[in-house]
Amino acid sequence: MNKPANTVxxxxxxAKIRRFLRAGxxxxxxxxxxxxxxxxxxxxxxxSAPDLIxxxxxxxxxxxxxxxxxxxxxSNVPIIILSVVSSEDEKVRLLQAGADDYVVKPFGMAELLxxxxxxxRRYFKSATENPVVVAGPLSVDLxxxxxxxxxxxxxxTRKEYRLLHILATHVGLVVTHDQLLKDIWSGNQRDxxxxxxxxxxxxxxxxxxxxxxxxLLVTESGxxxxxxxxxxxxxxx
Amino acid sequence: xxxxxxxxxxxxxxxxxxxxxxxxxxxALVTAVLxxxxxxxxxxxxxxAYLIPVVIAATQWGIWPATLASIASMAAADFFFxxxxxxxxxxxxxxxxxxxxxxxxxxxxxxxxxxxxQETETLRRREKDIQNLYEFSRxxxxxFTVSDLISATQNYLSRTLGQPVVFFAARTDGxxxxxxxxxxxxxxxxxVASMIATTEAPARSMIDGPTQNVWLLRPVVSETAVHxxxxxxIGGGSGExxxxxxxxxxxxxxxxxxxxxxxxxxxxxxxxxLRLQGQLLRDAFQGTLSHELCTPLAAIRGSASVLExxxxxxxxDRAHSLVEAISDEVAELDGFIQNLLNATRxxxxxxxxxxxxxxxxxxxxxxxxxxxxxxxxxxxETAFAEDLPLVNVDSGLIEESCGQLLENAAKYSPSGSTIxxxxxxxxxxxxxxxxxxxxxxxxxxxQQLGRKSFRSQRHQTIPGSGLGFWIASVFVGANGGSIRIxxxxxxxxxxxxxxxxxxxxxxxxxxx
Numbered sequence: 203m204n205k206p207a208n209t210v211x212x213x214x215x216x217a218k219i220r221r222f223l224r225a226g227x228x229x230x231x232x233x234x235x236x237x238x239x240x241x242x243x244x245x246x247x248x249x250s251a252p253d254l255i256x257x258x259x260x261x262x263x264x265x266x267x268x269x270x271x272x273x274x275x276x277s278n279v280p281i282i283i284l285s286v287v288s289s290e291d292e293k294v295r296l297l298q299a300g301a302d303d304y305v306v307k308p309f310g311m312a313e314l315l316x317x318x319x320x321x322x323r324r325y326f327k328s329a330t331e332n333p334v335v336v337a338g339p340l341s342v343d344l345x346x347x348x349x350x351x352x353x354x355x356x357x358x359t360r361k362e363y364r365l366l367h368i369l370a371t372h373v374g375l376v377v378t379h380d381q382l383l384k385d386i387w388s389g390n391q392r393d394x395x396x397x398x399x400x401x402x403x404x405x406x407x408x409x410x411x412x413x414x415x416x417x418l419l420v421t422e423s424g425x426x427x428x429x430x431x432x433x434x435x436x437x438x439x
Numbered sequence: 440x441x442x443x444x445x446x447x448x449x450x451x452x453x454x455x456x457x458x459x460x461x462x463x464x465x466x467a468l469v470t471a472v473l474x475x476x477x478x479x480x481x482x483x484x485x486x487x488a489y490l491i492p493v494v495i496a497a498t499q500w501g502i503w504p505a506t507l508a509s510i511a512s513m514a515a516a517d518f519f520f521x522x523x524x525x526x527x528x529x530x531x532x533x534x535x536x537x538x539x540x541x542x543x544x545x546x547x548x549x550x551x552x553x554x555x556x557q558e559t560e561t562l563r564r565r566e567k568d569i570q571n572l573y574e575f576s577r578x579x580x581x582x583f584t585v586s587d588l589i590s591a592t593q594n595y596l597s598r599t600l601g602q603p604v605v606f607f608a609a610r611t612d613g614x615x616x617x618x619x620x621x622x623x624x625x626x627x628x629x630x631v632a633s634m635i636a637t638t639e640a641p642a643r644s645m646i647d648g649p650t651q652n653v654w655l656l657r658p659v660v661s662e663t664a665v666h667x668x669x670x671x672x673i674g675g676g677s678g679e680x681x682x683x684x685x686x687x688x689x690x691x692x693x694x695x696x697x698x699x700x701x702x703x704x705x706x707x708x709x710x711x712x713l714r715l716q717g718q719l720l721r722d723a724f725q726g727t728l729s730h731e732l733c734t735p736l737a738a739i740r741g742s743a744s745v746l747e748x749x750x751x752x753x754x755x756d757r758a759h760s761l762v763e764a765i766s767d768e769v770a771e772l773d774g775f776i777q778n779l780l781n782a783t784r785x786x787x788x789x790x791x792x793x794x795x796x797x798x799x800x801x802x803x804x805x806x807x808x809x810x811x812x813x814x815x816x817x818x819x820e821t822a823f824a825e826d827l828p829l830v831n832v833d834s835g836l837i838e839e840s841c842g843q844l845l846e847n848a849a850k851y852s853p854s855g856s857t858i859x860x861x862x863x864x865x866x867x868x869x870x871x872x873x874x875x876x877x878x879x880x881x882x883x884x885x886q887q888l889g890r891k892s893f894r895s896q897r898h899q900t901i902p903g904s905g906l907g908f909w910i911a912s913v914f915v916g917a918n919g920g921s922i923r924i925x926x927x928x929x930x931x932x933x934x935x936x937x938x939x940x941x942x943x944x945x946x947x948x949x950x951x
Binding site for chain 1: 730733734735736737738739740741742744745748749766769773793795796797798800801802804805821823829833834835838942
């Protein structure tokens with residue numbers, strides 16, 4: 203699944219957190235670079251060209267969101283945020299500022315690895331690659347616009363497909379309400395999250411085995427939605 | 440200390456019988472002494488000797504006894520010492536002049552002496568007044584609460600006026616509380632009952648019919664609040680007396696209201712200081728908890744999760760179960776810290792819900808997911824109605840509330856039993872219910888449930904802080920909802936229901 207020796211840059215001031223992150227990533231075949239403050243982190247992001255950056259928000263010299271903005275000004279490298287603040291507003295702000303995903307401390311390594319893989323997959327995906335996104339029993343062909351569930355083709359309305367399309371292109375990653383509203387309604391009803399909730403409900407009725415207990419299209423409360431990438435992810439949650 | 444009944448204007452009016460008798464006795468005594476002396480010697484001493492009882496009476500008992508003494512002395516001198524003896528008749532015209540001269544001298548000196556006495560008395564009274572006032576202001580300076588001040592004032596007024604002073608405390612409903620034991624005339628009671636406690640409450644005075652006593656009613660106010668009303672009986676008497684006493688009472692109450700203002704300011708400063716300290720403490724607590732505690736916790740949780748995935752550990756069952764135990768304990772600790780953080784948020788007034796339309800199913804599923812570790816010993820059954828409206832809430836807060844209720848359900852019901860979770864809609868409202876098959880709730884416990892840190896005596900062995908339900912109810916309340924706990928009885932399970940107002944857009948009719 204992982205490309206061999208993907209490089210991950212850990213920008214985190216706590217040595218004890220870096221220690222287990224290094225162990226966890228190395229166990230999955232990543233090579234790891236560590237930076238204990240924002241200055242070192244920015245330098246390493248420039249010179250070592252990592253494939254993935256894990257960025258802690260609470261850094262001693264510069265706030266993580268500032269670091270995120272600076273890196274985003276010249277690079278598309280996947281960035282996953284670590285924070286102890288679990289405020290939904292802050293998560294949305296970070297995602298809008300270009301973070302690929304976030305993980306709230308304390309977290310398990312499996313969760314971070316799943317997010318990392320999803321971000322990497324999206325980063326490395328090229329147009330020549332297979333345009334079919336697979337999420338568990340669900341597969342979405344982005345070219346022919348066909349959706350199958352357990353090899354059975356299912357019919358979606360235009361808006362339902364649009365929603366699934368956005369989530370499928372970000373498979374494994376969270377997509378904010380704002381982004382979904384903007385893309386699906388393109389200006390109209392943008393502020394009306396009620397329509398989005400109802401649309402999600404209808405899509406779930408078509409793609410979930412039990413719409414009351416969604417395992418593919420999951421809610422990130424206060425932030426957005428996520429299409430789970432693999433069955434392992436579903437089991438882990 | 441004696442109450443000072445007298446006022447300067449009343450000195451002349453005092454005509455007790457005893458001083459008159461005493462002055463007569465003095466005259467009699469002098470007469471007796473002179474009669475016993477040699478007649479010629481006595482005749483020379485008479486005019487001087489009779490001045491003694493006059494001056495004594497004037498300095499001791501005032502002008503009227505002295506006047507009586509003067510007249511009695513003259514009569515006695517004429518009767519006993521001026522020829523013809525034992526008769527009031529006078530032979531010599533020279534002696535008539537002597538007697539009249541004596542009377543004039545006696546009256547003048549008695550007048551002077553009694554005035555001297557009055558002056559002395561006034562001075563003494565002033566000194567006492569000043570002493571009292573000085574002591575009163577010292578007591579005022581030592582008053583730090585309103586009730587201290589009121590009792591000091593009551594004490595001082597009743598001591599200086601020699602009359603009971605009654606205090607009517609202001610009630611929250613804007614009226615005055617009548618005192619229980621003290622005797623207040625009906626007219627005063629009625630007048631107080633009709634008054635409204637405002638800072639502009641007028642001063643009143645009234646006359647009690649049966650006793651003819653004048654009662655003063657004065658509000659006790661500071662700048663911001665009315666503390667009550669004092670009713671002072673200043674007695675009866677001439678208009679001058681009443682005015683004098685009224686002025687005095689008002690001067691004292693003026694002093695009292697200044698002190699009240701001082702107490703108000705001090706209290707406000709003290710309150711602000713305490714609030715600031717509390718806020719600083721909370722901020723420090725939150726900062727410390729979220730960093731100093733959460734970081735090591737994150738390191739333990741993360742390290743355990745890495746260990747768990749290592750092939751070495753996965754091959755060894757014992758090692759694996761130990762690592763699992765670490766993860767479980769960390770999750771528990773994390774939950775506890777989150778509870779404390781939430782509690783400080785609530786007490787700091789920091790619950791500021793960020794409302795957003797959300798699907799109640801998502802909220803409940805998220806709550807079950809985050810509490811999954813604590814629910815492993817129970818069977819969770821969910822039932823969601825098809826036509827659930829959306830709810831406009833802070834999903835994070837409601838999720839936390841549901842989580843707390845789920846945790847309680849798991850904690851207070853036996854392992855292996857079922858916890859039923861449901862979401863239904865009722866007249867536009869959404870009701871999220873969590874039912875267990877556990878210990879249930881007695882009606883006594885039910886009443887105490889909303890209290891912070893309440894834990895039933897029955898379950899002291901089950902670990903917990905008693906914060907959970909309190910946090911849940913505050914969070915739900917902040918979202919415009921309510922929590923209801925019901926139980927068919929002890930040992931027969933508990934149902935917790937959260938009611939939230941639902942959206943008017945029906946999901947069934949909407950076609951996106």
